[in-house]
Amino acid sequence: MKCPHCHENIEVYRNPVPTVDIIIEVEGKIVLIERKNPPHGWAIPGGFVDYGESYETAAIREAEEETGIKVSNLLQFRTYSDPKRDPRQHTASTVFIATGNTRPVAADDALRAELFSEDNLPELVFDHKIILSDYFKARNK
Template identity: 60%
Template sequence: MSFSSLTCPSCGAAVKQYRNPLPTVDIIIELDTRIVLIKRKNPPHGWALPGGFVDYGESLEAAAIREAQEETGLSIHNLHLLGCYSDPARDERMHTITTVFIAQASGVPQAADDAADLDLFLPDTLPSPLCFDHAGILADYRSFRASRPCASSPIHF
């Protein structure tokens, strides 16, 4: 277990604090036969799935819906869990654990918030570089879709 020290503002004594991974969400947004990827505005730079940190008091599903709207302008529906990814090295900035969802959307995506740009890609022709562990996540997605090609097929774990 890892600890960091803080100083008590009243007496100046060191206070022990637990260090825990931060929860995030990523969303594989299916738009027709393609998926939406954003080009990150902030480091690490490169292409990534839309997503971000879960706010205090927010469910994972609500965070996914919010992040999709903030970064792409899309309202998503038919939200399904793909999986969770927890490699401590998945994000070079800090230890995060992400919950990845698959969702469908309609409309015209627009880059916003943390997205400098966005584009639509076929799952087997992805740009480079992909940030974080998104290449592995998208490989899992392609395997999942190969076994369940219909986007409306329920996902059971």
């Protein structure tokens, strides 16, 4: 590829795109959203990290944008980076766990936001079934 300014050849790198997901605990349950945009289905709240934004700030922002919940007690859980985890592109998601003290209200790109327990989870998109399986195993230790 040619640089648009100096017209020298430059290499273009294809790197994973950073995302965050946030498991919000409310009243002993977790918050899931039903996505407005493809891929459609139920998911852990989350999204892309903006340029100049920390992953922690992105997780807090996404939680509030999609569920209306201002979270507290934010803790990093794990990172998931399987190149096939998102059908749109290669993403690497850092997953956080946090506490919410209000019921969720769908906003931004969420059609619905509801509370679920481990034994009544809906079908999930992306690799969120794996993430929640790991979360419940760690929580139930």
